Amino acid sequence: MRKQKENPQLNIEKEKFIIFQFVKLEGIRGKEKYKSDRFVSPIFGRSVKDVVTVPFTVKDTGDTTRRFDAFRTKAKLSEEEAKEKYGNKYYEFTNIVSNKTRTEYFGESNYVPTNEKEKEEVKERTIIKPIARNYREPVQKEQESPFKAYQEPKRVAHVPPVMNEKKIEQEPVVETYKRRAPIEAKDIVTSDFGSNQDLDDVLQDEVRKPQREIYKPKEESYIYPSIKIFSKKQRDLNDKPQWLLDQIDVINATFEQFGIEAEVTDSRKGPTVTRYEVSLDPGVNVKRISGIQDNLMMNLSSQSIRIEAPIPGKPYVGIEVPNVKTEIVAFGNVVDTKEFLEDMEHPLKVALGVDIDGQNIYVDIQAMPHGLIAGATNSGKSVCVNTVLVSLLLKNSPKDLKLILIDPKMVELTPYNDLPHLITPVITDVKMAAAALNWAVSEMEKRYQTFSQSRSRDIRSYNDNVKRGLIDSEKMPFIVVVIDELADLMAVAAHDVEESIQRLTQKARAAGIHLLVATQRPSTDVVKGTIKSNIPARIAFKVASFVDSTTILDGAGAEALLGKGDMLLKRSDRTHRLQGAFIPDEEIYAVTDFIREQYQPQYVFQHEALKQQAHMREVTSDDLFESVAYFVVQTGNASINNIQKEFTIGFNRAQKLVEMLEEYEIVSRHQGTKAREVLVTTMELKEILGQNE
Numbered sequence: 001m002r003k004q005k006e007n008p009q010l011n012i013e014k015e016k017f018i019i020f021q022f023v024k025l026e027g028i029r030g031k032e033k034y035k036s037d038r039f040v041s042p043i044f045g046r047s048v049k050d051v052v053t054v055p056f057t058v059k060d061t062g063d064t065t066r067r068f069d070a071f072r073t074k075a076k077l078s079e080e081e082a083k084e085k086y087g088n089k090y091y092e093f094t095n096i097v098s099n100k101t102r103t104e105y106f107g108e109s110n111y112v113p114t115n116e117k118e119k120e121e122v123k124e125r126t127i128i129k130p131i132a133r134n135y136r137e138p139v140q141k142e143q144e145s146p147f148k149a150y151q152e153p154k155r156v157a158h159v160p161p162v163m164n165e166k167k168i169e170q171e172p173v174v175e176t177y178k179r180r181a182p183i184e185a186k187d188i189v190t191s192d193f194g195s196n197q198d199l200d201d202v203l204q205d206e207v208r209k210p211q212r213e214i215y216k217p218k219e220e221s222y223i224y225p226s227i228k229i230f231s232k233k234q235r236d237l238n239d240k241p242q243w244l245l246d247q248i249d250v251i252n253a254t255f256e257q258f259g260i261e262a263e264v265t266d267s268r269k270g271p272t273v274t275r276y277e278v279s280l281d282p283g284v285n286v287k288r289i290s291g292i293q294d295n296l297m298m299n300l301s302s303q304s305i306r307i308e309a310p311i312p313g314k315p316y317v318g319i320e321v322p323n324v325k326t327e328i329v330a331f332g333n334v335v336d337t338k339e340f341l342e343d344m345e346h347p348l349k350v351a352l353g354v355d356i357d358g359q360n361i362y363v364d365i366q367a368m369p370h371g372l373i374a375g376a377t378n379s380g381k382s383v384c385v386n387t388v389l390v391s392l393l394l395k396n397s398p399k400d401l402k403l404i405l406i407d408p409k410m411v412e413l414t415p416y417n418d419l420p421h422l423i424t425p426v427i428t429d430v431k432m433a434a435a436a437l438n439w440a441v442s443e444m445e446k447r448y449q450t451f452s453q454s455r456s457r458d459i460r461s462y463n464d465n466v467k468r469g470l471i472d473s474e475k476m477p478f479i480v481v482v483i484d485e486l487a488d489l490m491a492v493a494a495h496d497v498e499e500s501i502q503r504l505t506q507k508a509r510a511a512g513i514h515l516l517v518a519t520q521r522p523s524t525d526v527v528k529g530t531i532k533s534n535i536p537a538r539i540a541f542k543v544a545s546f547v548d549s550t551t552i553l554d555g556a557g558a559e560a561l562l563g564k565g566d567m568l569l570k571r572s573d574r575t576h577r578l579q580g581a582f583i584p585d586e587e588i589y590a591v592t593d594f595i596r597e598q599y600q601p602q603y604v605f606q607h608e609a610l611k612q613q614a615h616m617r618e619v620t621s622d623d624l625f626e627s628v629a630y631f632v633v634q635t636g637n638a639s640i641n642n643i644q645k646e647f648t649i650g651f652n653r654a655q656k657l658v659e660m661l662e663e664y665e666i667v668s669r670h671q672g673t674k675a676r677e678v679l680v681t682t683m684e685l686k687e688i689l690g691q692n693e
């Protein structure tokens with residue numbers, strides 16, 4: 001590690017405290033690894049004279065490590081005195097420490113300036129000038145969020161959680177939290193400029209604000225929707241109509257025609273298809289049945305048949321033939337069971353439908369842990385998404401579950417608008433969808449941090465600890481993100497969406513964040529390899545071709561489905577054919593209206609705030625930011641026109657860059673016809689950008 005220069009003017013003996021700043025960072029930005037050993041300077045403003053930097057490596061807390069959680073002060077007290085005062089020989093700050101905070105806790109610096117310039121600088125440092133921000137207010141800590149688990153965790157390392165809570169309350173650490181609220185450009189500039197993790201953190205506090213204002217529960221306890229809302233249909237599982245007996249004769253006759261020693265020994269009539277179970281004489285190759293598939297189809301006058309050779313777990317070959325008359329599987333029948341309603345161990349268990357054997361089929365989203373739903377238009381995807389969502393609403397209060405619903409088609413998910421479970425209103429705008437996915441990624445990172453600080457492994461153990469009173473916080477809700485047409489998102493923001501989905505599917509499971517992605521176009525440009533390889537659970541409805549089936553299921557089958565809810569569910573062990581449960585629109589509205597009557601929306605962020613966040617991220621990730629900043633400071637001119645000419649860029653990009661310079665207080669605010677002033681010198685800019693040596 002590079003050795004840091006010590007500031008010769010610092011009189012360590014006189015100082016009560018030594019500020020440790022970290023000087024080494026390692027992480028991943030985008031897809032590239034980076035290392036930086038430049039120390040982070042803007043924390044104490046621009047005139048740092050009494051800070052010594054000590055080489056200190058920051059723990060990698062995630063794959064976008066740029067966290068400022070390692071500012072540490074060591075009391076110049078004896079170890080015993082420090083322990084008595086702080087409970088620890090170290091006192092760890094949870095956040096960036098401002099001059100003001102520093103002055104409040106450590107007292108005035110006792111460094112004596114040696115010349116006029118320094119005197120000015122010290123004066124500037126100790127007089128805290130509030131930074132004018134006309135459009136953002138500090139986060140109001142005292143306002144309780146209904147979504148407590150999202151709040152910035154109290155960060156104290158190496159101490160058991162119970163002790164932490166106590167200690168934090170005694171300490172003035174809250175002040176450093178307060179400091180974080182307004183977005184202060186200086187505070188989020190780092191030595192390795194460009195990655196925006198901290199910016200995200202700060203902005204997320206902002207983005208969450210509307211929820212605190214909107215949240216007004218009408219009732220304390222959540223009343224679950226009644227199961228009586230749903231209609232039911234009786235099915236006779238032992239029914240053997242004449243057409244079924246005729247089909248058995250046709251199949252046996254076909255075997256005879258081809259000299260295959262086989263016979264239908266049993267049949268199972270499912271809601272849409274019947275499976276004939278064929279037993280073969282010893283020595284008959286099962287492949288011979290598949291070989292006569294087309295002849296069977298012709299002789300049965302059937303539009304499609306599917307052969308399972310053999311049926312997994314059974315000594316038969318299965319021939320699935322569409323029923324002459326199909327039956328609807330009512331959602332009410334599938335959910336009104338003990339297996340579903342009383343299974344409290346699996347709150348994310350959802351009802352999908354009924355298989356050929358008449359068994360109700362449920363899947364647990366937690367075990368999934370992410371799902372891909374694909375099928376041609378009119379095949380039954382949206383009905384399936386609805387059954388999943390209503391299943392979730394039946395068993396989860398807004399405190400247990402939060403939803404992000406992305407519906408670029410604009411019609412499918414409207415019944416869910418304004419539900420208290422929603423993190424943000426149903427998203428129909430594609431750019432917003434990309435930003436929401438990004439939010440989910442940051443939330444995941446945050447949750448991992450919360451876990452590590454509270455000695456929890458995952459959401460389950462975290463919530464267990466909350467229940468047992470070991471963590472003084474509210475339960476952390478699951479988050480299910482539903483995308484009702486991936487193709488639309490990929491058409492507009494492929495890179496962003498792919499990256500977010502990849503990151504979520506790779507590691508969001510333990511954080512309790514799950515993704516369900518539906519698409520009409522299961523081609524490889526939409527369902528990319530990176531997405532597919534991380535989504536193990538697949539639900540295929542009827543697709544147009546064998547190729548599409550292979551994309552979803554890694555094998556044939558979905559092209560032979562019948563549409564309207566006929567589906568193949570691929571889980572790790574086998575592919576299951578089922579008929580999806582059907583839920584009419586009135587029943588969906590009955591459930592959502594019932595919930596809306598009890599609770600008002602509790603959005604965590606509104607679309608506008610999210611847009612702003614996306615905008616900020618876009619700008620700071622602009623490669624030209626640094627160059628433009630130097631250009632502006634060196635020429636003393638922040639005109640958009642000049643920047644456009646110098647860098648041959650368009651007006652919009654130049655304008656965004658200037659807005660960001662304003663955000664970082666490098667230039668003044670827009671002042672009508674007057675030109676913006678440049679507020680910093682080149683040296684100061686270096687400090688802001690963390691490039692001072």
Ligand SMILES: Nc1ncnc2c1ncn2[C@@H]1O[C@H](COP(=O)(O)OP(=O)(O)OP(=O)(O)O)[C@@H](O)[C@H]1O
Pocket residue numbers: 328329375376377378379380381382383384520564565566579580581582
């Ligand atoms: N499980 C089911 N049982 C009975 N009918 C169904 C079922 N699922 C879908 N259908 C029928 O198929 C129609 C189309 O279903 P759905 O809207 O879910 O298709 P989709 O795949 O979402 O189509 P698109 O991609 O065009 O939106 C429904 O209106 C309904 O009549």
